[in-house]
Amino acid sequence: MTFAFDADIVSAVLRHMNGDHVDDNLLIARAFAPEGRGEITDAVMTGFDGDGGLWSITRDGEASELRVPWPGRPITERPAVRREVVALYDLACERLDVEPRPHA
Secondary structure: OOOOOOHHHHHHHHHHHHHHOHHHHHHHHHHHOOOOOOOEEEEEEEEEOOOEEEEEEEEOOEEEEEEEEOOOOOOOOHHHHHHHHHHHHHHHHHHHOOOOOOOO
């Protein structure tokens, strides 16, 4: 069964990702979305659970949902969320040939 994080944790992570990491959301979406017509112009993280993250993406004016599994393994603890999102970001940079910024 997929692990579900408390609503307060999900809300805090989404607020952080959609407030401070708008460009990272877009980078992850462009790297992991299936090939399609048109460029992805918007990506908003809408949720996550122990198995992966969920984004609402916009391509050619049409919204769709993108689910990306965590690259490491399923998670059940709050600190692991950051680790897995950072891993997704690093993989996205690698896939798109973008120089990743240092992680604090």
